[in-house]
Amino acid sequence: MNDQPRDADDPIQPSQQQHVGGSPDAGQAPAVVHAPEAAEVQVAAPAAPIDDRTVVEEDPWGSAFRRIMGGNLVMAALAILTSLVVGGILIAATDERVQETSGYFFARPGDMLGAVWSAVAGAYSALFQGAVLNFAAADRGFVFLIKPLTDTLNFATPLIAAGLGVALAFRVGLFNIGGRGQMLWAAAAAAWVGFSFQLPPVLHVLVAIAVGIAAGAVWAGIAGALKAYTGAHEVISTIMLNFVAFWFITWMLRTQGLLQNPGSNNPISPPMPPSAILPSIFGPPFVLHWGFVLSVAAVVVCSWLINRSSLGFQFRAVGYNPSAALNAGMNVKRLTVYAMLISGAFMGLAGAQQVTGAVTTGFTAGIDAGIGFDAITVALLGGSTPWGTFFAGLLFGAFKAGGFRMQAAEGVPVDIILVVQSFIVLFIAAPPLVRAMFGLPQPGRKSRRQRRDEATLAAMAERKGEQA
Amino acid sequence: MTTQQPIESPAASAQAIELERAVVKHWKAPISFAVLTLVALVLFIVVARDGSTTLRLSSVGDFIALPNAVLPARPTGIVVVVLLAALTALSLWAAATARRLGAWLPVAFGILFVLGFLVWAGAGSMIPVPGLLFATVGLSVPLIFGAMGGVLSERAGVVNIAIEAQLLGGAFTGAVVASATGVTLLGVLAAMVASVLVSMVLAVFAIRYFVEQVIVGVVLNVLVTGLTNFLYSSMLTDNPELNSPDRLPRIPIPGIETIPILGPALFEHTVIVYAMFIIVPLIAWGLYKTTWGLRLRSIGEHPLAADTVGINVNRLRFWNVSLAGAVAGLGGAYFTLDTTGAFTREMTAGLGYIALAAVIFGQWNPIKATAAALLFGFASALQQTLGAIGSPVPSEFMLMLPYLITLLAVAGFIGQSRPPAASGKPYIKQ
C-alpha cells in the first residue's frame, strides 16, 4: 500500500473536460485513398480554451529556504554533527583517563568531565589540525600551516573518483559494491603499464591511467553484462567479483613474471618509474598530485553526462523506471552495461590514481585501502550528484587526513573514522530519525503554501463537478 | 447480461487454462557441463600427473579400520572424464528433447568432478579424508549459521547483506564477555545478543525508515568493522586479559564418534556445532510446517496480503530479523570461542559474504543453503589440505571457487534463484 492515495481514488482529477473531436471536422480526414504514410495527428485544441488551469507560481525564496532547511544541507550537517558526537562518546569511553576518573565520578565529577573534554577535544582538534590548518606548525610558515589542507585534497582524490562511480551507478538504479575489485584491476593494469614500458614522461602516466580506467571499466562491465543478459543481481555479482579479483591479483603479485617485483619474495609489484608517476602540483613538501585535477575533471564530465547528455537522460530514465524506458525505445540492457562500464571507469581512475600518485613504490593487494567501500558512503552523503560527491569526498578526505594525525598525536585509533563515516550515512539515509532527534518538524514535506494550493485545486475540481 | 438464470456449472471456468505449448529448450545446463568436462579433460588427461593418490579413509579410534584407497592418477582421470562426458551427453539429449532430468545429474556430476580433482591434485601423496571432512564441517559452521541468518531474514522480506557484521560483532563480543566473566557460555550468549543488535539496527532502518536494505547492510558491515577495529586497538591490545576466553570444550559423542569417516567429522565437536545440527533441521521444519513459518514466508512474499488477514507485518519482520541475528551470532561465537580463542582484527575475513553466497546458491532454502555452505567449506578445507601436500593449483584459485560458483549460480547457469518476492521491499502502511 502506498502512502499516496491510489490513482483510482484521487479526487483531484478534473471532473469535466471539454468534449472535443466529436465534430465531423476534427482532425484531417483524408478522404482520398492515397494518404501519406505517416500522418501528423492534429490535436484538436479544446473548443473553448479552459483558462482556469491551475498555474500556481512558486515563491522562489520560500522554496529555496524550505529546501535548505527541510532538505539535504541541514540534514547532512545534522547527520555529521550527530555522528561526531557518537564518535566523541566512543573516544571518551575508551580513554584511560576517563575510565580512571569514572571510578570516583560521584566524589569528584569534575575530574571525569574534564577528562572527557580533554580526550574528545584533543582528538578532534588533532583531527582538525591534520585535515585543515596546522596551527602548531604555523610558526614554520604558511606552507606548513596549510599543508594539511592539501593532504585532505590528496586523500579526497580517489574518494571523489570512486564516489562518482557509485553515484553514477545509483542514478541508473544499479548498486556498484565492486569498487574494490575494479580498483584492484585498475591498479594492476596501470602499474603494469608503468613498470613494463618506457614512454615519455607525461604520456607514460596518462597511458597508464587510461589503461587502468579501461581495466576498471571491463571488470565492472562483467557485472553489468551479467545483470543485463542473465539477470544476475549486481549487488551479488560485484561482491563476488571483488573476491575473485582480490585472489587473482594476490596470485599475480606473488608470481614471478606476472606482477611480482623481480627478486622479491613478498607479494608486491615493482616500483613505478618516475615517468609513470603523477607529479606533485605545488612541489615538495606538498604531496598533492595532479590526480586531484583529474578527479575534478571527472566531476565535470560526470555532471555533464548525468544532467545534460542524451545518454544521461536515458540513464536516469532507466534508473527511475526501467519498463517505461524500455517502452520508450531505450535499450535497457545495453544501457545497464554502459552504466557499469562508466561506473567502473571512475573506479578505475581511483585505482590508477592510487598506483600513479599515492603508492608509487610498488603495490600490494591492499592498494584499494577500503576506498571502494568508502565510495559508497561518499556517494550517499553526496546525494548521488556529481558535485555533492565532490564535497562529500572532500569531507571524508579530511577525516582520513586528520584521522592519521589523531592516531599519531592522541593515540585514538584511526578506525574511529570508519565508525563516524558509517553513522553519517545511516543518519543521512533516515532523515526522520535525525528530525526526531533534533525535534524538527516531521515531513508533511509540504509547506503550508503548498497545502493551500492543493486545497484550492481540490476545491476547484469539486466546484466544477458541482456546476455540471 | 441476464442473471435470472444462474449458470449451474462453474466447473468449466474453474479448470486451469491450458494454453498450447511450444517446446522450449534450456541449454544452460549442458553448456555448463560441457565446459566443466572440458576443464576436466585438460586437467586430468592433457596435463595428467603421474603416480597414485592414496585416500586415507580411517582415523585412529575408528571401530573398523578401513583400508586406504589407492587410485592411480592417470587411469582414474580418464575414467572420470569419460563418465563426465557421458553425463554431459545425457544432459544434452535431455535438453534437445526438452526433457527434465532430476537433481541427481548435477549432484553426480559434482561428486565425480571433485573425486577426479582430488585424485589429480593429490597424485603421489596421501589425502586424509577424515581430516578433510572434519575441516569441512569446521569451516562450514560459521557459513551455515550465517546462511541461516540470511535465509530467515530474507524469507521475512529483509535483505541481509550484514551477515559479515553479525559474525564479526558476535565474535568480538563473545571473546570480550567470555574473557571478562570467565564463563564461555555467557560469551556465546553475548555474541548472540551483539548480533541481534546488529540485526535490530538493520530492521529498524529497513522497516521503520524504509532505507534501501542493501545500503544499510553494506554500511553496517563497515560500521562493525570500524567499531571492532577501534575497540580492539583502543581496549584489547593494552588489556590482553580481555581477549583470552576459555574455549569451549570438544565433547566427543560416545559410540557414534567411532564410525569410520563420518564419526570424527561430525561427532567430535563443541556444543556450538551440535547446536547447529539441531538448529538447521529445526528451521527447515519450522519454515514449512508451522504457523510461524507460514507467516514468516507470507510477509516475505506478499506483505499486503498478510496484512489483510490481520498479521502485523512490520512487527513480525522486526522480530524475525532479530531472530536471524541470534542465529548468525552463534556463527560469530564460533570464531573466538571454538576455533581460535582470541579476537583479531577483521577475523571473519569476508566469510559473511560467502554465507550470503550460500543463501543465494541455496535458493533461500535452509537445507539447500546448508548444503551450499558445506560445499564452500569443503573448498576451503581442500585448499588447506592441498596446501599441506603441495598443491598443483595455486591456493588463490581454490579460494576463489565459492565466489565463482555463486557468480555462475546467480547468472542462472546452476539452478534457478528466485528470491522471496517482497524481499528488499519495505512495507509502507498508510
Added chain:
Amino acid sequence: MSAPHPTLELRGITKRFGALVANDHIDLDVRAGEIHCLLGENGAGKSTLMNVLYGLYRAEEGEILLDGEPQRFAGPGDAMRAGIGMVHQHFMLIPVFTVAENVLLGHEKALGGLAGAREKVREISQRFGFHVDPDAKIEDLPVGVQQRVEIIKALSQDAKVLVFDEPTAVLTPQETDELMAIMQQLRDEGTAIVFITHKLREVRAIADRITVIRLGKVVGQASPESSTTELASMMVGRAVELTVHKNPPVLTDNALRVEHLTVLDAVGQKVVNDVSFTVRGGEVLCIAGVQGNGQTELTEAILGLQHRATGSIDLNGNELLGDSVRDVLDAGVGFVPEDRKVDGLVGEFSIAENLMLDRYHGAPFVRAGTLDRGARERFATEKLGSFDIRAQGIESKVGTLSGGNQQKVVLARELGRPLSLLVASQPTRGLDVGSIEFVHSQIIASRDAGIPVIVVSTELDEVVGLADRIAVMYRGAIVGIVPADTSRDILGLMMAGERVADGPSTTPSKGAAA
C-alpha cells in the same frame, strides 16, 4: 430477517490524504440479506471507503457500527474478527502458497492447522459448487478460480458482511454471471453484501439498493429500476454521452498486416497463438477479451518487446517483427501502454522530460549528444496547452499528477510525432468520465487522420463505442473479427471462447456504406 439495526452502518466517514478529502462524511448502511451497491466512477473514493472499513486506512472522522455496536479497527485483523470479509480487487493471495495455506494464514488456531483449513475449503467449495482443490498452488490457478479462493477466504471467517471491490474487472461476462449467482446465493443465506462497482449494467442487474458517491461525497440513493442514463448522470454529476461520436470510417491504403503471429512465454506457452488480422488506415480495430488472454503480449509484440515471437507484422510494407523497440517507434508507431505508471511514464521525471521520453536521439531535443532544454521547454509548453494538462507547470513531476492528466501526457507524447500506427492498450483504465471522453476523442482524431488504430480494451462499452471492427481474443487466439454492431451477447460468448459463425467482416468493410 429484518433486525433492529443494519448489520453494517457507516456514519460520517471522512478520510483525507493531505489536503485531499477522499471521503467526505459518507453514510452507508447494509442489512442482512441485501446487496447494497456502492456506485461511483474511478476516483470517487469507493476504494478508500472500503479500505477504511477494512482497517487498512484510518479515518479522521466518523464511526463504523456493526449490529448497532460502534467498532474500532486498528487493522484488518480486527475488521475480520468483527465479521467483515473482503474480496479484493487485487487478490490478496500469496502466489506460492496453496489454496489451503492461503485460507489458513492468519487463522491458524481457529481453523485447526492445515488439515482443518483443507476441510474448510472443501466444505465451502461444496456448499457453493466451487470445485476448488485445497492443495492447488495459487499461481497455477486461473483468475476466476483465484477469486473464488478470495471468497472462500472471507467465508471461512464466517463473515456477516462481504465486500466485493470491483470484482468483475477480471472476469468474462459468463464468469460475471456466475459470480452474481454466487452473490445472490450468499444474500439469500443472510449475508449483508456491499458491491462496489462503476458498471451500471451490473448494478441494475443485482442491486437491492444503490448509493452513489461522487468526489468523495454521497450524492444520493437510486433505485435499481433507474435507467442507465439516470445512474450515469448521477454518478458523473452531469448528463453523460454514453456513446462516442464518430463519422463512418474513410479507409486509406495504409495498413498494418499481422500474419500468423505467435508469441511464446518463458515456459513455452503460446500466449499469442497464430493471430492474423489487418487494420486499414482510417479505422479502429478494437481487440476485446478478458484480461490476460494475450492482448498485452500482442501489443508488446507489435512494439518489439516480445522476443519469442514468430510470424509477420507488416506496417505499410515494412516488416516490424524482429525490430528493436527503437526501430518500431521510429517507423511511426505510437503506443499507449496499458499501465501508464509502469510502462508509460517516469514518475520522478518532469512533464517536459516525459514528453521527450522516446525522442532522446537527434533533433529536435538532442544536439551533439547534449539535451536541448530550450526545445524541450517549447514543446512541453505547447503540449501542456493543447492537451489541457493540468499541472503547476512543465517542470511538475508526472508522479504528482492525477491519472487523467498522466494519460494526457502519454497521449501528448505519442501523438506529438508523425505516426503511421497508433496502438492504445486500455487507454481509459482508471480514468474519470471527463478524461475518458478526452482520450476517446483523441483516438478518433487519430483514426480520422488516416492511420490504422488498434485499441485493446476489456470494457465492452468502450469497445462498442470506439470500434469500427472488433476482434475478440481468447486464450491467445482470435476467436473472430466481427462488425462493431455485433450484439453484446455474442461478444460475451466469443470472449468465453465460443466460435460464432464468422461474420462478413474478416476483411475491412469497404467504406462502411456511407
